[in-house]
Amino acid sequence: MLDRLPTLLERLFLGPNIARRAALAKRVPHSLIERVQMAEFRKTVERVGARSAFYKERFAAAGIQPGRVRRPGDLGEFYTTSADLRARDTAEFLCAPPQAGFETTGTTAHNKRIYFSNEEVHDIGFEGAVGLWNLGLRPDDRVVDAFDYAFWNAGITLMHSLNAVGCFHMIASKLEPMEFYRRVKDYRFNVMVVDTAWLVALTEIAERQGAWPVKFILSGSENMSEPTRAWIEAVWQTRVYQAYGQTESLGASGIECPMQKGYHLNEPNFLFEILNPNPEGFGELVFTTLTRKIMPLVRYRSNDITRLLDEPCGCLLQSLRRIDKIQGRGDEIISCGMGMISPWIFEKWLAGDAALAAELTDDWQVAVQQPGARDVIEVRAEVRQEVLPSRWPGLEAALMRRFAEIFPYYEKNRHMGMYELRVKLLDRGALRGAASGVRRKLRRVVDERISKTALAPTLA
Numbered sequence: 416m417l418d419r420l421p422t423l424l425e426r427l428f429l430g431p432n433i434a435r436r437a438a439l440a441k442r443v444p445h446s447l448i449e450r451v452q453m454a455e456f457r458k459t460v461e462r463v464g465a466r467s468a469f470y471k472e473r474f475a476a477a478g479i480q481p482g483r484v485r486r487p488g489d490l491g492e493f494y495t496t497s498a499d500l501r502a503r504d505t506a507e508f509l510c511a512p513p514q515a516g517f518e519t520t521g522t523t524a525h526n527k528r529i530y531f532s533n534e535e536v537h538d539i540g541f542e543g544a545v546g547l548w549n550l551g552l553r554p555d556d557r558v559v560d561a562f563d564y565a566f567w568n569a570g571i572t573l574m575h576s577l578n579a580v581g582c583f584h585m586i587a588s589k590l591e592p593m594e595f596y597r598r599v600k601d602y603r604f605n606v607m608v609v610d611t612a613w614l615v616a617l618t619e620i621a622e623r624q625g626a627w628p629v630k631f632i633l634s635g636s637e638n639m640s641e642p643t644r645a646w647i648e649a650v651w652q653t654r655v656y657q658a659y660g661q662t663e664s665l666g667a668s669g670i671e672c673p674m675q676k677g678y679h680l681n682e683p684n685f686l687f688e689i690l691n692p693n694p695e696g697f698g699e700l701v702f703t704t705l706t707r708k709i710m711p712l713v714r715y716r717s718n719d720i721t722r723l724l725d726e727p728c729g730c731l732l733q734s735l736r737r738i739d740k741i742q743g744r745g746d747e748i749i750s751c752g753m754g755m756i757s758p759w760i761f762e763k764w765l766a767g768d769a770a771l772a773a774e775l776t777d778d779w780q781v782a783v784q785q786p787g788a789r790d791v792i793e794v795r796a797e798v799r800q801e802v803l804p805s806r807w808p809g810l811e812a813a814l815m816r817r818f819a820e821i822f823p824y825y826e827k828n829r830h831m832g833m834y835e836l837r838v839k840l841l842d843r844g845a846l847r848g849a850a851s852g853v854r855r856k857l858r859r860v861v862d863e864r865i866s867k868t869a870l871a872p873t874l875a
């Protein structure tokens with residue numbers, strides 16, 4: 416029964432309702448948050464050490480005695496990775512029977528599965544409600560969400576948040592932006608919660624056909640560039656905020672500060688660390704779940720590169736530390752208008768069909784660019800020498816056809832205008848160029864939207 420009691424920290428933040436909880440949040444000293452976090456951290460390590468087959472095995476292999484771990488540093492180089500979640504049976508991570516499950520979107524052949532109790536989903540939603548309150552959401556607002564509900568947690572978490580605030584809410588789900596525009600216009604929803612790339616397509620329609628009054632827009636699931644945000648804000652005459660999270664954190668790692676300078680971390684539910692920070696403080700965000708009892712994760716590597724921000728913001732959530740915008744991914748999984756993309760997808764596309772593969776070399780590279788508001792996925796593929804130039808247009812068309820055939824999900828997003836796909840055929844050897852002698856491994860997926868200067872020391 417003790418497990419069902421909220422922690423001291425949660426009680427302090429909770430209060431009986433969201434308004435009171437938000438007001439209390441501002442007065443909690445960070446030192447208290449840290450003390451409670453450390454106590455919960457120890458309990459989590461002991462719990463997984465006693466109940467999860469995966470952690471029992473890994474702790475033993477690393478010579479870790481859970482009862483002696485006081486703080487994250489005591490775990491040395493021990494981390495849980497995305498690859499662990501993919502390679503191992505989900506049951507090996509469980510500490511108790513689950514009641515709810517979600518999947519990460521299609522980044523690889525095996526989507527990660529993350530399980531929860533209903534209470535955990537409810538609690539995370541409740542925490543999210545404080546963040547929404549901080550952005551201005553109130554019970555008399557009218558909210559519509561256009562999240563994709565298939566196997567994904569974002570919409571369910573949001574529903575719990577909105578229940579806690581008590582406002583009117585309708586689920587539109589991820590419709591074609593034009594259909595959404597047509598059907599929701601009359602409702603005069605004043606708060607929209609949407610996917611970033613989808614919002615770009617919706618805003619293009621609103622720019623042509625008119626927007627309606629909106630209090631704010633919350634966009635989740637990926638980074639938005641500041642010029643894109645400014646354009647969307649100008650079209651809708653409102654503020655656009657972003658949430659930060661991943662399915663492994665039930666989408667609730669952080670929510671943007673109303674000052675639009677970084678995300679306040681969900682410190683009541685997670686202990687965050689920045690791994691191997693460079694001199695500017697940028698490193699990989701790592702988290703340990705503090706309040707999860709079903710499938711806790713210890714020092715989970717998020718793959719997201721960011722840094723902690725020091726300047727005070729003065730908002731209701733000021734006691735919760737902030738992180739900067741995500742600067743990039745620690746590996747080659749990139750979130751963009753197409754969805755979460757990784758080399759696996761393009762490998763399957765370009766090399767999976769024997770006839771097409773015979774016309775291409777093994778060297779290809781995918782670049783995510785953002786010349787305007789929309790992401791452009793440029794696929795640079797080298798053509799074998801014996802393929803005549805007259806064949807190139809036909810080859811390009813065949814590649815596009817195969818893409819549509821094998822990836823209906825990504826093709827649907829393309830039709831919705833969430834991104835543009837371009838195939839750029841190149842002569843053999845073009846990608847490695849003069850550097851071929853030193854560059855043994857071609858980087859398959861590159862994000863050309865982001866500033867490389869801040870990242871160089873970490874990602875090199």
Ligand SMILES: [Zn+2]
Pocket residue numbers: 672673674679728729730731732733
């Ligand atoms: Zn703030």
